Amino acid sequence: MQILIVGGGTGGTILGNSLARRLASEIRAGKVRITLLSASDKHMYQPGLLYVAFGQMTPDQLYRDEASLLESSIDFHVDPVTEFHLDRNEVKTGSGKTYAYDLLVIATGARIVPQEVPGMAEGSENFYTEEGALRLHKRLMEFRGGTVAMVVSLPHKCPVAPIEAMFLLHDFFKARNIRDKVKLQYNYPVNHVHATANVARWAKPEFDKAGIEYETLFNVREVDPVKKIVYSEEGTECKYDLLIAIPPHRGMEMVETNNLGLGGWIPTDRFKLTMNDHDNVYVIGDATNIPVSKTGSAAHFEAEVASDNIVSVIKTGVPVREYDGRVYCFIEAGFDRATHNAFDYINLPELKPPTKSVHWFKVAYNQMYWSTVRGLL
């Protein structure tokens, strides 16, 4: 049995390690082989980018060698997949090699495409790449006063990140003693301050308390970097001195070029986590089109379900459980307070007032992540 995992992010790494541990005897006996293909030899802790933007982490703290995180029985190659041949159970890679599989896992993640909004790439900052987070940090440090505006495109990685960023901006400028010189303007595309109603219900009074202004139903149409105005599809506009954008996201380019899914999101059974019409292809993490947050947490829980089912299919011939849409995420409500958000397909999140203890839990998790991807937590 050849298991091929494409993608060395949170989902792919957790799944690979889980399978390697649970199928250790089968691997030793030569009955199972696990191969993981990644586009990079480095593994990045993506949630840390927000902390880099606010000077609370440095980029080197976000990376580990992917090989150091993987079980030694996993055959790991830095060789990005360029072509999927699902009809032949094969993929082709950048190096020209062909990898055959019995079972394929696609965990390729998502990417930002700010270039899809006119003026956004030139006129805004973001914290979705290392370069972007560093540049934003520099801009924030140089900022002396004026309007810092945020615009949000949906869907995007980590749905609560824009809200967290607003609270961090509030505390950042407060710490610099210039909060009274800064107007914080949050613009969101749906008719609440967050797409999840309960999160919106919690965030709105917190915004009011922090003096963060907001406009809902603001879908970005265009950014004018010269006039420093962002225009919405709804006909409104927002003037800014510093614009932070949550850019539009798509699945990975090779997913789109191989016609696996519209916008790069692969049509996936939201319970089984298999690709529609392909029972031997699992899809986890940001690459799916299932209606859950694009977060490391979702990728983690999906990886656990996929692992249970793959192991069960190998050992007993039948899968064992379904994904219930479980997601858990922390929400930083400033430099020293946080709350958390837990939900699934049925149960909505119920947010508690932020506390310092939850903030420390998040700070601790930033380190514990490395144990998580190794499959220990």
Place this chain on the structure above:
Amino acid sequence: MSTDTEFAPASVAGERGGIAPPVLEQLAEIAMLIGSARDAMSDEMVTRLARAISEGATLLDRLTRNEGLLQLLRVLERPEGQHLLIGLSKALALMDRQVAAAPPSSGGIAGLWKLAREPGAQDAIRLLSILSQCWVESMRDAR
């Protein structure tokens, strides 16, 4: 000096119309201790602590899944294994002292010949030879 009231359980005191003042004082003291610990902590401290726990857990996981190390631990757990370790540690300390006190070796065949004639050197060669033989045998068995 304590009074009966001070030692009255909270429930008993509660029946009389509330929690006894000393209990309240103790609770306040515990709350103050927790508050003090909280104020003394920082993100950096939490980060370092969590990193140590995370790396420690990873190391423990690796060690406990390494069959070779576990076998070594099983051998060293036996009394003769512990004597072996004690002997080794004593030998290392003695060797350190002797090497520090000994003059630099003269080298050459003559020096080697002189060393080979010492009974201690012959014991050492025999010990290494037995170890090598046993090692090779166990490696053959493992294949």
